[in-house]
Amino acid sequence: MLVLLALVLTSVMVHAQNDQSDIISIDCGITKGSTYTDYSTGISYVSDAEFIDSGEIHNISVASDKQLSTLTSFPNNTRNCYTLRPKNGKGTRFLIRASFMYGNYDFKNRLPVFDVYLGPDYWDTMRFNSSSQPRTMEIIHVLLSDFMHVCLVNTNRGTPFISSIEVRPLANDMYNETDAGSLYAATRENFGSKSTTVRYEADKYDRLWGPSEPTTPDYISLNTSYNVSAGSSPNLQLPFDIMGSAVTPKNLNLSFDIEWDPINTSDTFFIYMHFAEIEQLKRNQTREFNIYLNGKLWYEHLNPLNHTTTTIPSSEPEAIASRYTLTINKTRNSTLPPIINALELYVLKKLPQKQTEDQDASAIWSIKSVYGVKRHWQGDPCAPRETLWIGLVCSYNDADLPRIISLNLSTSGLSGEIHPGLASLTMIETLDLSNNNLTGPVPDFLSKLNSLKVLNLKGNNFSGRIPKELLAKSKKGSLQLSFDDKDSCDTKHCVNKVKKILVPVIATVASIFVIMTALTTIWMIKKQKAHEKRKTSKGLEIKKQKYTYSEIKSITDNFKVVIGKGGFGEVYHGHIGDVQVAVKMLSASSQQGDKEFQAEAYLLLSVHHRNLTSLVGYCIEGKHKGIIYEYMANGNLQTHLFDTSSKVLNWEERLQIACDAAKGLEYLHHGCKPPIVHRDVKCNNILLNEKFQAKLADFGLCRAFPTEAATHISTEVAGTPGYLDPEYYLSYRLTEKSDLYSFGVVLLVIITDGDVKSVVDPRMLEDFDEDSALKAVELAMACVADTPNRRPTMNDVVMGLNECLVAERARRETKVVDSSTEIVSVDLEDAR
DSSP states (O other): OHHHHHHHHHHHHHHHHTOOTTOEEEETTSOTTOEEEOTTTOOEEEEGGGTOSOOEEEEOSSOSSGGGSEEEEOOSSSEEEEEEOOSSOTTOEEEEEEEEOOTTTTSSOOOOEEEEEETTEEEEEEOOSOTTOOEEEEEEEEOSSSOEEEEEEEEEESOOEESEEEEEEOOTTSOGGGGGSEEEEEEEEEETOOSSOBOTTTSTTOOOBEEEOOOSTTEEEEEOSSOOBOTTOTTTOOOHHHHTEEEEESSTTOOEEEEEOOSSTTOOEEEEEEEOBOSOOOTTOOOOEEEEETTEEEEEEEOOOBTBOEEEEOSSOOOOOSSEEEEEEEOTTOSSOOOBOEEEEEEEEOOOOOOOOHHHHHHHHHHHHHHTOOSOOOSOSSSSGGGOOTTEEEEOOTTSOOEEEEEEOTTSOOEESOOGGGGGOTTOOEEEOOSSEEEEOOOGGGGGOTTOOEEEOOSSEEOSOOOHHHHHHHHHTSOEEEOOGGGGSOHHHHHHHHHHHHHHHHHHHHHHHHHHHHHHHHHHHHHHHHOOOEEOTTOOEESOSBOOHHHHHHHTTTTTOEEEEOSSEEEEEEEETTEEEEEEEEOTTOSSOHHHHHHHHHHHHHOOOTTBOOEEEEEEETTEEEEEEEOOTTOBGGGGSSTTOSSOOOHHHHHHHHHHHHHHHHIIIIISSSOEEOSOOOGGGEEEOTTOOEEEOOOTTOEEOSSTTOOOEEOOOOSOTTTSOHHHHHHOEEOHHHHHHHHHHHHHHHHHTTOTTTOSOGGGTTOSOHHHHHHHHHHHHHHTOSSGGGSOOHHHHHHHHHHHHHHHHHHHHHHHOOOSSSSEEEOHHHHO
16 A cells, blocks of 8 residues: 555656646647657657747658647748747746757758747847758747747748747746846856767756867766755756766866857856855865856856856856856865856847737737638737738837727628627727628727727628617717628617607608798708808808809909919919819810810809818800819829929828828718719828818819719719729719729828839828828729729728828837857857
8 A cells, every 4th residue: 555655656756847838839831739758858749830830840851859849931921920828927037948940841952041039029040050950049038018029030041940849938036137127148058078969858948058079188077966955046946967077177276268250249157157066175275266158267266066056157247258267266275176067158138118908918919800801910929020910000108118000900700799809908999890701789988999090890691780889979070980781779769769750750841841942942942142142261251152253353463373284274373362272174175075064163162071172263255264162282192103293292291191082982972962983082182281182173074963862973084094993984974983993093102103013102201100001002093993892982092091090100209209278168159
């Protein structure tokens, strides 16, 4: 019975010692779902397939370790990231190790060079000396997030790859020097040991200790079979396999020197030297020595304790030097030469960039998982800025962590109900879920997102009513809410409501119509007689809207200054009192006649929006016909998009102009009943006032649909070549999507100035948010899709451009706001 109990207890102790629940061991390139336990270390490894959704797996025919016999390479995408979530995350100190072995897996026999990042921060550049020599990167780092990202970045010098990733939690009182930054392992030397690397299980933290034996007869190895206690270094928990061996000179007066050259001239080091007396000294024997670094006394009068560890670490980063030399000399009182058991060298590594706030990161990762988002979403969502996830806009504040403020998942193939993880995006301002297959009710938690300003739910299959709080916010103007009419209530409720209301409405509609017609007629007469005045955008009150030809001549100083020309005629500069105006006169040779003149005058009289030019007055006197409208001091957009323009519009200004023009079109399409199609959207017809606010102009070709239900009208083709929708040209079917095509061309011109090869106007000197520009290009390309039904709506365009503008403004705000002896020469390149 006692024997059985002992066996049980032994089993429990072994199991506890080998508990690996808090470590991460990934063998890259093994089959998805497969696991194994390494026979030499007892470490259990898993496939990397659960930590990344890209890459190609390969085998290596000859490898020293099993973990090096496979790898994952990344021929696609510039940046590919593994995302890990350790059991203990934020605030925990970890040893993080990445291993690489080329092994000519691609049969190209060309050693690649690529960068490795830890989260948003540059870790190091991976270089190889030979195809058969493995390399490692190891760092001691305190996580500031629950998420850990190891990213491989293609620098156009070969395809990045990786063999394994290992993450080991350390005790919080180990290597406290990480308070100054992270510690990048340069080397660990196990002096006096045989030619094997010491790691787990001998070292419970799985540090890699390389063997370092004497290479000349002047130095000898020392070994002991007795235990070496922790002594003054209990926190480092150095294993017996390390402290049980040492090196010492044979000659009493011979020093022990260690030299190394830094790989980078800016590297600063932390040094850990470990000592223990492992010889049985006689009564008349003493061992005492001093340590010098580059000739300066570093530590004095060290007496290593009998079979007890003493660790001497750097108290602060060592001064930068082109070469470092540690020299250990005996003191005058010592009867024995110096001794050393082990050495650790670390480069201080600053990793300053902040990762996305954990709440937002968790939310967006769960959204990616639940919906299976088919985008290259890898690494940290918001950091670094240049790799911001497509569809996201983040806010950046030096005092705070990056937060997600905009999420565009339009046309992303989402299905199922709206995921509750969205409720955790508490700082979100814009959320676009349009044109997916989302079902179920629109959840109440969307109403609790207090920062939400724009919400687009159109093009889904929701059931039930839109939450009252969302509708209330929309009515107050604090939320721009877009949804399909069918989503405003559930089918049963709507049917009952219609039954209750429809009958009495039908019974009284005729009488109401008569009454409303009479009231409208009276109101129009009163308005014309008593309120025959209008304010321009400058605040000018025009007593009348109809002007005589002689008055037009006076206003324009006899048509003295021409400020524009078009198919309608010439446009003249003028004044009414102290206020500048523009006067467009119909020329006798104009290809546009009375019909177009009347169409423009009528539209300017009937529609009013801050992004449409305002009517001041008109003239109809015999053959003289003209329209007076507000003067736009900065002319049309086209004049500012040529190399000869004195002012180069920056990216924020271009986006604002695009937003303004889009809002004008959005009003015509969705704010007018029935909807109006402009038909001649182009850069020349986008005018800019003194503040560079954009307004749509030239409404002579506008057409209104006969009824709101009409999807198109048939009409002769009119418009400007280059901006004209090919579908409209072929079918003569005019729809709102015709304007979308033209606006897409305008947007491309704004971005590129017509030079598609340069993509973004080089005159902006790359001073713009790249993701914002990419989003704008995506919007423009969506607008000019060959098939009209694949084009977005103007609502969608306005939302998308607003996102681009938010991202660019956030960016701009952040921008403001070898050895002297034959014993040891540490080669840091090989050590890594």
